[in-house]
Amino acid sequence: MSHGNMNLTLKIWRQKNDKETGKLVTYPVKDISPDMSFLEMFDVLNEELINKGEEPIAFDHDCREGICGMCSMFINGRPHGPKRGVTTCQLHMRSFKNGDTIVVEPWRAAAFPVIKDLTVDRSAFDRIIAKGGFISVNTGNAQDANNIPIPKPDADASFEAAACIGCGACVATCKNSSAMLFVSAKISQLALLPQGRVEATTRVKNMVAQMDEEGFGNCTNTGACEIECPKGISLENIARMNREYFVANIKS
């Protein structure tokens, strides 16, 4: 074993499909480099499993650089593991110690059914976004820059909300499986800009209605989502969504 490498015990949720009940299965892994990412460690384990003729562990991943939001893993009781502001693909094995036991589970929510092992179906998020509809922009020639003046703080707040990658960590960690951080980010990014104001009333109503229909829970403001969100989406967005929703319901 080269210097600094680790031996670990993994307990990983295995589940054949959405019908069968799964269970935690123990896998020892040896000689793991602290510079590997968590997903690379899974690649090593999967290679071993394939060589032994066993079924590899299904897990979601795509960009492996923290922008696609696919790599959903609930690691030792926290989404994306122990570090703040990172996704699982950005988590390095140096965040663990030689001899550690690491429990890995899929996101747990009625609205995110398990497809297989650690992969879950997050299309509920897509349906909520689709309910947001479109924004009104005039077609034709491109507008002059700065044609519509937007205060810098609004533009910044909108940009920060738009940083949400739809990973679902907020739902996964919330004791109520509430999607309100995600939905409020998607509502805020448009509600803060003049182009998004035109349909703001119907947008917030439709997105909240879809969120409820998908079976997500109700926020109790524990603030866990804000701590665990890899993109640092703020609770201010949830308050903004609440305001938008109340005003929208007063108006129409």
Added chain:
Amino acid sequence: MSNSSANFIQSSLGKKLLMGLTGLFLISFLVVHATLNSFIFAMDGGDLFNQGAHFMATNPIIRIMEIVLFIGIILHIVQALVLTLKNQKARPVKYAVNDGKANSKWYSRSMGILGSLLLMFLVIHLSHFWVGTKAAQFGGTIDEHNTYIEIIEVFHNPLIVLVYLLGVISLGYHLAHGFQSSFQTLGLNHPKYTPLVKLAGLWFSILITIVFAAMPISVYFGIVK
């Protein structure tokens, strides 16, 4: 497409709004209640306290507010029940390992349990004092009704004092989260003022706990007699 405001109160955010509004209303009641309680420390054999109690038992506006208060508590409890059941259904399979303390306070995750403890306490509490006052009101003996003597008698029992302390501590933790939570629910979050709201909520919860705990403790130890 669900577009009508008729769905408002059925929606998650509508229910939460009701939760927050009733919670804040109940807090305003606590302020009045705690103020009247502290009248026992006038050390005048209960004169001031009994005047306060008599005013509360006879003033017509307070009589109406009492009904509003009961409706508020019922709405708060019913919404709490509905929301908590929905939230439990939203996660049918639990995690084997869930490190809640890494990202939130235990009392923010225990509002249902704290509220249920509060409810149990409330029933005991009402059976001690409210029932007696009601009987006097309807029996026409409210002018002779001495609430001060009533509390002195009730708080001689150490078991009752213990139950009250547990009830009051549950209330303190319920408010430690609930006070600031209700502002967030109403959509009032601002980088400048939210830290102040959180601080005020914490100190309010501590103060309320101390004031309510002071009555049974000081009666039991004979400081107030």
